[in-house]
Amino acid sequence: MLSQRMTNIKWKLLFYFGLSTLLVLVGFIAAIHYLIDWLQTPELLLSVLAALLLLGLAVGFFAARKVQRGIDKLHLSMIELAQGNWSNRLAADPADSFHQLYRDFNEMAYAVENRLQLLQKSAEERVLETHSSEKAVTEERKRLARDLHDTVSQQLFAIHMSAASLPKLIELKSDAAAPIIEQLTQMSHHAQKQIRGLIAQLRPIELEGVSLQEGLDRWFPDYCRQNVLQGRLELRLPEPLSEAMEHQLFLIVQEGMANVVKHASAGSVVLSIMDAGHQVMLQIEDDGQGFSKIEVNTHSYGLTTMRERAQKLGGQLEIASKPGTGTTLKVKIPKFKET
Template sequence: MLMVYFLLSGGVTAGMLYAGACLGFIEVADSRMWLYLCLIIVLFAVVVGYMAGQRIQRRIDDLDLNMLQVAKGNLSVRMANSEDQSFARVYHEFNMMMDTVENKMQILQRLGEQEVIEKEQAAESAVLEERRRMARDLHDTVSQQLFAIHMSASSLPKVLERNEEQGQTVMNQLITMSQMAQKQMRALIAQLRPVELEGRNLFEALEKWFPDYCRQNGLKGMKELELQGELSEAIEHQLFLIIQEAMANIVKHAGACLVSLSLREGRRQVVLSISDDGQGFEHVQQKQGSYGLITMRERAEKLGGQVEIISRKGAGTTIRVHIPKFVQAAGNVEGNTKAITGAAAPEEEG
């Protein structure tokens, strides 16, 4: 556009000079000089227009590149100071906007972590209540079955002495009751299986869980973990649940043989990538609704992150999760979080 403007201005300048010569205001000894003069003016206009356009285009490209980084979840992007005053103000407004967005996203992440922790506490209370219920069930089912087995086994020798046929009936009852007690015990044990991440950090849990899960489901798994140990408990928990959901989707729907897991923790961002060589899907199918994908998105958004799904039919699927990290002092953010929570409390009570 600038080149067109400069070309038009050069053409107008050449036309005005030619008109001036025709009207006698300008005298030129050799008429061939007009051709050279017009070519020089047009060429100069094109060169200057191209240089001006490239200079502005570089500024716009820098802004566009940084906006793409922000769209990928990198909230630490800032624009360097520009000597061009036309863009200096735009860059300054962009930096101020990113400061505001990063601060608010940090607060939202803290609120999300607080929500996760509260849910974990509620879940622990539910687990304790469930264990009390299981203790009662043990007493009412397995314990009584064992008592009945003990009584029948104690009386069996005397019954065999008096009536062998009746003793065989008691023995069959013993076998049936023991099988029933075994089934009930297995069911209760299955309900008491511990959470995989409990008592371990994310790295330790994945080191054990991922190979076992792949082996149990006939998958060849490759993993690459680069964790610095600076993630909060809430973020680790959500990431682990996202990984579990993604792996469950692969086993149920992908028909894959190879799964690759990559988890990298940077200074300002955590990036999780899970890829498979399965059948993939088209984006139209994805929009129709997959509860697993929706759940993963919701978990990431609670922490200010986002989920990116790359899939093509017959070419596998890649799921990338970007979650921002913040290095600002936690005291200010916690104070803001408490202030927001405190301000919302009266309204909830009302």
């Protein structure tokens, strides 16, 4: 079948080639027959031959351009599919040589889209099945958060208060003790800030009974405030997402924000989630120290976890960063229409 379709295109190219050759021969014969008296010099003869050759090349060029447009159209559609737009289809004109090829492409895209949609639905069902076990883990994290708050956090606060009062107790060697006291005060304050961030991570809010947008409206500002970040939240979700997709996106956001706090040394962060029609796009952009691609540890737990959560729903994770320019994390998950 494929050889037959390529044969049709081959015969069409041969037709244009034969037409251009025929035009050159007919033109040459006509010139010899009717303009023989004018073609007495080699210069005139060469001029006529050059004009006829250009005519043949023009016919061949327009024929090749038409074929190239058909190939470019197919190529662009393949790129659209590779970028996640599985709803893209080619208009197949029966008069076009690429008609059957376009039809086969559309059938292939339709089949792959259906398979990916079934895969995504299957993954969503598995996510919901494991949701109950994740709830148990979340409850344990909440318990740990309460224990840490009642013990370690209060102890660190006591260390901070004691260190701050030491200058009043040490008067004889105040010059030598002052730098150490200042360092101790800063270290204890920093440790207290870190433990508060850990408590916030161990005690995440759940999406039970609320949408992803409502959950992030509550969680994101509070998380940024606790970690001294200037945060901006941009959500454009005109239609509700599936429960499984919202759950996975929420967990990816938590992991991504934890990475910003731990590694980026950022002052501001922008979290955006938008519905692009054929896919849902999540982006976390910070103004931190960034890193080079060589420094990226693709096997780190945080990146691996986020990548696996995206892949569960047929999506992908991308990271763009350079030293001194911050980091941008993107997650793209295909969104299918019900068929």
